[in-house]
Amino acid sequence: MDTLIDAAALKSRLDDRESGQRTVLLDVRWTLGDPHGHDHYLHGHIPGAVFVDLATELAGPAEPGRGRHPLPPAEQFQECARRWGISDGDAVVAYDDSGNMAAARVWWMLRDAGFGPVQLLDGGLAAWREAGFGLAAGAEQPPAGNVTLSAGAMPAIDAGQAASWSRYGLLLDARAGERYRGEVEPVDPRAGHIPGAVSAPTTGNLQADGRFLGPAELRERFERLGYRSDVPTAVYCGSGVTAAHEIAALEIAGFAAALYPGSFSEWCHDAARDVVTGEAPYGEDVETAAGRSTGSVS
Template sequence: MATLMTAPELHQRLEAGERTILLDVRWVLGRTDGHAGYLEAHLPGAVFVDLPTELADHATPGRGRHPLPPPDRFQQSARRWGINDGDTVVAYDDSGSMAAARAWWMLRNAGMDSVYLLDGGLSAWRSHGYHVEAGEVGPAVGSVSLGDGLMPSITEQEAAQWSRDGLLLDARAGERYRGEVEPIDPRAGHIPGALSAPTTENVSEAGTFLPGGELRRRFEALGLDASSKVAVYCGSGVTASHEIAALEIAGFSAALFPGSFSQWSNNAANVVAVGDAPFEDGTDGPSSMSRADGSSVEA
């Protein structure tokens, strides 16, 4: 199934009157102006999705900063957005699909097949001169019935062992992977055995995904091939969804570690590696790595 929809393709659908649910998922870590930006200008008919409250449960040290919400609560949110069974859904943001990909992954995980990311988001739409509108959109409540567990995911325990026979990708910025800076989570560094694969390298300067062939070469350079067993994490399971979308475009399937580093780094039993190698000593096995000091997670 396709992952992306271009702005012209979406515009054509809307002009033809084909039922399409548009989700505006504007959210950037450390900022609270997503809804204000939505009210100022959004795609016609788009519904605002609040990532911290509708695409995540309450933060807890044992589950991470953005744990997945219970399936029944997510279904309630999807119905609030106006989704019915069989609908086509297109999610977008204004940050290279970094936030919208969370909605894409969760809807796929809930069993929806016809769900896409608007490639390039709001900027791509505007670059074609298409109409935007202001204000809140309150659609009729939908009746969609959602499931759970349709996309692969892994637990904290599985993440600890993943690199033994698979590839674990860290989608955060390189400086956070290396442990040079950590503005949010209790400890700096990465899960031992993980490879650095920053999400920002999946997109062009315009915020559109790189072509499939280019993405495939990028991931192949990290050691992926058709037989690879791949899992992805980030800080709290949000941008890792973007990496999974990029991997899908490249022809690879990958599992999500929902709790990601925010869950991992809060567990005192977990070691954390620093530096630019999967393990601190540059070998294929663990070396001297730091343990937690009891710090609590930041929401």
């Protein structure tokens, strides 16, 4: 199944009462610094969509040793998926209102849990509105589903692997360029990036309207950043959320990549791990960069 579905195709699928496969819609509105995703959902969402709370349903409690949004236990995620109404045999479409930066998290997690038919609404809620389709207000309360989920179906790496990844592979940093360079760090205790990582902000995956670039454009982008079929690729971000967006973009390009779930928020909490700053993958003097500290931990 394709990574993306457009608004017209989704509307057609939802209107097809004779389709043998039910589609579950997940609204994953969340952005860093905006805790009001549920309020936005209640004000207006795609009819039938269930709200997914990224902070409590797509992540466990923040821990210095695991990052700000550690992956929840598999049993907990399965319980949430059933509460959203997902059953075995269903299809899932996820969206948000920020270019799928948050929705990609549940896309990756369902894929990792062995659930195959899951897509992102290309352009998110904005594309649905632009197509002239209506919204519903209030909360949706679907009957519980019976989906059975596992874990480990998608490639992932840990901090130990991230430390040596750039020696033989490509490590992409999906955060904004200024955070990669160490010019600003709004939430984590140290500014900069993992030594050897290449800056690849997720915003570069999107067109101005929030839709993903086409496959050819994405292939060109990632090849320019160093992607090669014989070079293993891994992606991290601040807390493992927008890195999933980068993995979706890589998949659209026809490329595979592993996720570092703990990402920089896990990495930088260990003082024994080097953090470097600047434009270059290995940055400036490691000892100088490792001692920098800005912002506060969320």
